[in-house]
Amino acid sequence: MFAALKIADKVIVRTALAAAIAMMVSMTLISFYQVITRFVFEQPSTWSEVTARAINIWMIYLGLAAACRTGALMAVDTLMIRLTGRLRTILLVMVSSITIGILLTMTWYGWDMAGRVRFQSLAGIQNPFDGGTVSISWMYAALPIGSLIAAIAVLARTIEEIHALTTGSADPAGEASALSRPIQEV
Amino acid sequence: QSDLTIAHALSSASHYSVGAEAMAVDLAERSGGKFKLNESYGSSLGGERELVEGTQIGTIDLAIVSTGPIGNFVPDVLILDIPFLFSGYEHAHAVLDGPIGQKLLDKFPEHGLHALAWAENGFRNLTNNVRPVAEPTDAEGLKIRTMENPVHMEAFRTLGMLPTPMAFTELFTALEQGTVDGEENPIGVILSANFADVQKYLSLTRHVYSPALILISPSVWDGLSDEEKGWFEESAKVGVKAMRDKVRSDAENGIATLKKEGMQVTENVNTAAFQQALQPAFDVFAEKFGQESIDAIRNYKP
Amino acid sequence: MTAFMLTTMVLLFALSVPIAIAILGASIGGAILFTSLNPLVVAQRLVATLDSFPLLAIPFFILAGNLMEAGGISRRLVEFAKSVVGGVQGGLACSCVLTCMIFASVSGSSIATTFAIGAIIIPAMIRHGYPVPFAAALQTTSAELGVIIPPSIPMILYGVSAEVSIGDLFVAGIGPGLLIGGALIIFVFATCLWNGWGKADGEGRMPLWPSLLQASWGLAMPVIVLGGIYRGIFTPTEASVVAVIYALFVGVVIYRTITLSALIGVLRRSVISSSVIMFIIAAAGVFSFLITRAGVPATIGAWLVEMFSGPVGFLLAVNAVLFLVGMFIETSAAIIVLAPILAPVAAQFGVNPVQFGLIMIVNLAMGMITPPFGVNLFAACQVAGISIDKIIGYLIPFVIVIIACLAVVTFVPEVSLFFLNVLSSR
Ligand code: NA
Ligand code: NA
Numbered sequence A: 001m002f003a004a005l006k007i008a009d010k011v012i013v014r015t016a017l018a019a020a021i022a023m024m025v026s027m028t029l030i031s032f033y034q035v036i037t038r039f040v041f042e043q044p045s046t047w048s049e050v051t052a053r054a055i056n057i058w059m060i061y062l063g064l065a066a067a068c069r070t071g072a073l074m075a076v077d078t079l080m081i082r083l084t085g086r087l088r089t090i091l092l093v094m095v096s097s098i099t100i101g102i103l104l105t106m107t108w109y110g111w112d113m114a115g116r117v118r119f120q121s122l123a124g125i126q127n128p129f130d131g132g133t134v135s136i137s138w139m140y141a142a143l144p145i146g147s148l149i150a151a152i153a154v155l156a157r158t159i160e161e162i163h164a165l166t167t168g169s170a171d172p173a174g175e176a177s178a179l180s181r182p183i184q185e186v
Numbered sequence B: 001q002s003d004l005t006i007a008h009a010l011s012s013a014s015h016y017s018v019g020a021e022a023m024a025v026d027l028a029e030r031s032g033g034k035f036k037l038n039e040s041y042g043s044s045l046g047g048e049r050e051l052v053e054g055t056q057i058g059t060i061d062l063a064i065v066s067t068g069p070i071g072n073f074v075p076d077v078l079i080l081d082i083p084f085l086f087s088g089y090e091h092a093h094a095v096l097d098g099p100i101g102q103k104l105l106d107k108f109p110e111h112g113l114h115a116l117a118w119a120e121n122g123f124r125n126l127t128n129n130v131r132p133v134a135e136p137t138d139a140e141g142l143k144i145r146t147m148e149n150p151v152h153m154e155a156f157r158t159l160g161m162l163p164t165p166m167a168f169t170e171l172f173t174a175l176e177q178g179t180v181d182g183e184e185n186p187i188g189v190i191l192s193a194n195f196a197d198v199q200k201y202l203s204l205t206r207h208v209y210s211p212a213l214i215l216i217s218p219s220v221w222d223g224l225s226d227e228e229k230g231w232f233e234e235s236a237k238v239g240v241k242a243m244r245d246k247v248r249s250d251a252e253n254g255i256a257t258l259k260k261e262g263m264q265v266t267e268n269v270n271t272a273a274f275q276q277a278l279q280p281a282f283d284v285f286a287e288k289f290g291q292e293s294i295d296a297i298r299n300y301k302p
Numbered sequence C: 001m002t003a004f005m006l007t008t009m010v011l012l013f014a015l016s017v018p019i020a021i022a023i024l025g026a027s028i029g030g031a032i033l034f035t036s037l038n039p040l041v042v043a044q045r046l047v048a049t050l051d052s053f054p055l056l057a058i059p060f061f062i063l064a065g066n067l068m069e070a071g072g073i074s075r076r077l078v079e080f081a082k083s084v085v086g087g088v089q090g091g092l093a094c095s096c097v098l099t100c101m102i103f104a105s106v107s108g109s110s111i112a113t114t115f116a117i118g119a120i121i122i123p124a125m126i127r128h129g130y131p132v133p134f135a136a137a138l139q140t141t142s143a144e145l146g147v148i149i150p151p152s153i154p155m156i157l158y159g160v161s162a163e164v165s166i167g168d169l170f171v172a173g174i175g176p177g178l179l180i181g182g183a184l185i186i187f188v189f190a191t192c193l194w195n196g197w198g199k200a201d202g203e204g205r206m207p208l209w210p211s212l213l214q215a216s217w218g219l220a221m222p223v224i225v226l227g228g229i230y231r232g233i234f235t236p237t238e239a240s241v242v243a244v245i246y247a248l249f250v251g252v253v254i255y256r257t258i259t260l261s262a263l264i265g266v267l268r269r270s271v272i273s274s275s276v277i278m279f280i281i282a283a284a285g286v287f288s289f290l291i292t293r294a295g296v297p298a299t300i301g302a303w304l305v306e307m308f309s310g311p312v313g314f315l316l317a318v319n320a321v322l323f324l325v326g327m328f329i330e331t332s333a334a335i336i337v338l339a340p341i342l343a344p345v346a347a348q349f350g351v352n353p354v355q356f357g358l359i360m361i362v363n364l365a366m367g368m369i370t371p372p373f374g375v376n377l378f379a380a381c382q383v384a385g386i387s388i389d390k391i392i393g394y395l396i397p398f399v400i401v402i403i404a405c406l407a408v409v410t411f412v413p414e415v416s417l418f419f420l421n422v423l424s425s426r
Helices: A002-039 A048-069 A078-082 A085-116 A142-167 B015-030 B048-057 B075-081 B089-097 B099-105 B150-158 B168-177 B187-192 B226-260 B271-277 B279-289 B291-298 C002-014 C019-034 C040-048 C054-070 C073-085 C091-104 C110-127 C132-143 C153-162 C166-195 C208-230 C236-254 C260-293 C296-307 C311-328 C331-348 C353-367 C375-384 C388-411 C414-424
Strands: B002-007 B035-040 B062-066 B115-128 B143-146 B162-165 B182-186 B201-216 B264-266
Touching: A002 A048, A002 A142, A002 C054, A002 C236, A002 C260, A048 A142, A048 C054, A048 C260, A078 A085, A085 A142, A085 B048, A085 C019, A085 C040, A142 C040, B002 B015, B015 B035, B015 B062, B015 B115, B015 B201, B015 B226, B035 B226, B048 B062, B048 B201, B048 C040, B062 B115, B075 B099, B075 B150, B075 B201, B075 B279, B075 B291, B089 B099, B089 B115, B089 B201, B089 B226, B099 B115, B115 B187, B115 B226, B143 B150, B143 B168, B150 B162, B150 B201, B150 B279, B168 B182, B168 C166, B182 B187, B182 B201, B182 B226, B187 B226, B201 B226, B201 B271, B226 B264, B271 B279, B279 B291, C002 C019, C002 C260, C019 C040, C019 C260, C040 C260, C054 C073, C054 C110, C054 C153, C054 C236, C054 C260, C073 C091, C073 C110, C073 C208, C073 C236, C091 C110, C091 C132, C091 C166, C091 C208, C110 C132, C110 C375, C132 C166, C132 C375, C132 C388, C153 C166, C153 C260, C153 C331, C153 C353, C166 C208, C166 C236, C166 C353, C166 C388, C166 C414, C208 C236, C260 C296, C260 C331, C296 C311, C296 C331, C311 C331, C311 C353, C311 C388, C331 C353, C353 C388, C353 C414, C375 C388, C388 C414
Parallel strands: B002 B035, B002 B062, B143 B162, B143 B182, B201 B264
Antiparallel strands: B062 B201, B115 B182, B115 B201
């Protein structure tokens, strides 16, 4: 069970981050192409905007998994910082359970929604292979897939944090998560 | 007693709002107070695409939307976006309220939607900042903001214009700063969005008739008795009538107001030349929608 | 339903549940327990809220800010600001404000500004003998300018939520940005004189011309990005992409400091930051839909119109409420939920929607520096290596300065509208 989680954590979460990075690069290039086509070539591109929007949604939900793995989600953690030992472990488990519960709910409804809208096509874009339409499900699918991976990431991080708390080794969340957690620039 | 939401993306002073109010009043009366419609305007429950999707999944009870996003749900509707398809308001109303319009409405349930009636945005006209447009050659090379509609974009490209999809909220600034040269909309929209402040030339091209729709969520519709369904259909017609009257008066008074606000209006547009220039696009549309279907609309006599 | 949602959200906040998850938890609970809506609406809003071209500017401005830091643009801007301010007493502290103003004219976010500038200037201030908590409080507050001086992520959100032109909001931000920047410089200068800090600030700074020369690539950035928007070359979103490409070009080709591995690190951080902020925006989109569907905005709007007879009382009340909201709630979420409620009421009281946007943004930006939840505060304390409790005493005077500026922005519309009028009357 733990071994499976470890592999899932290593392989899936990392792949999600790599894919999200690739998406950020491609949406940058596509949007830049849009500026060039309109301003330099005077031939405005009509497919680039909708494509960049869809890629952005994928980047966000795949990136969410990486954010959960590094504990980057912002929180008002005044209470968490003040607790130590067993109480902190209990609160940590509670917060993680709620988070995983919400992420799985998102996966569930997200999957249902992606199925429900499969006959709706994305506006302003054609399938490059057959010239037909592209289903909007491709955009909606980002939500269930990203949320599911994020749930795995939260689980992996929680186990790591509990392990650190109970063995008393260096706390991965830092002595006070508000201070040492990698909020990074937002 | 049952409260239902009717949502749209325009302002509370728009023709959509006039239509929604008229429908609400009529429905309350017709149903003896059983059905109350609460209007939600200004995209506060989402943009047009989301509103259509919302009626599909049952989170929006009723919606008034342009046909802009409908083509992605019910592709048959795109045929109405062909330029110069309708000769005037009477022609458009006759087609949509007659058997052809009904046949299109009947397609909606296959796509998880239900439409009560055809409503209206009116004929679209071209504005720009470069030169007055009377002939197709005048339009060549203009950067024009369009909706994300494949039929419109094909037509503009054929005329040598540069269609640029852009969010409506960014349009005013884009026109002011010259990011795009122009846009095209019904007179009522040009007026209410204050485009006269940032656009010099208005050409009454009337190039596309833009219908709208009153949608009802299938989850609401399926729960109604036959008598109640009749009430909704009749009240929708009352709403449509109010909306069309408002569009008509906006178009008539609007042009005078826009002139007063300093726009140079080109009234005599060479429509025949535009239609001729659009021939390659018409050929594409004929292949896509079928020449008979297009002719059936063009030549429709009630 | 609204009471349930608010209570649940606050309870979850207090338990240290991440902001976005707390907002979603309250929304999902509210939708299922109190409405007959199909819960699929949660999935619809989580995707549809983000399906907007203007919002794409957020990840791009985050990426541009990170590239500027990694490429050495930020460091050169700090050097330049130090040289401009010169060797006067307290000059280093003043140059912190000035650098934040310059950096803010390219970055759309306050936290990006805190990390990019704070990492360089806080250690320098400590070396020059400034108290650590003062340096942190100064950095926290100055970085607020990141969202007031254009470009600005909260302005993009306000523009999208209240349907106001983002370009106009950007122009309107210049006046309040200069006002707050100026007020901070005066206040900081006076504080340093009073306390006898920063007497040796002139040491180790570069001469003006060389520092200007080496910072010129960075200084050209706002000209390209903002100039491009106002000259109609591109929309704000496209401008954010141009900023990314430009920062990459300078970092890789001109300064040659960005290696491939550094670039991957920048991308990784940018992806994570973008996801964190955009997920909050999506969650707020769900919350906002539910309360709108329940008619809450209309009720609050009608109540406000009835309650206040004129704009003065309304604006005072709104500012008080926003200050409280800003203490506890993340800025983006607050704007998405509140802008559609408040902006139409403000318009009814005759307040220009662009100016009202600036009032909301200046006020909520203050929320980024007020405890208990203040993202700038977290970031600056992290950079300075001190705990939040220690800097509060130093922070209070700064908050008072910002409140004074907010009062000016609220009651003198020209501060926001002057540049807009100049530009549109060309
Ligand atoms: Na900024
Ligand atoms: Na705060």
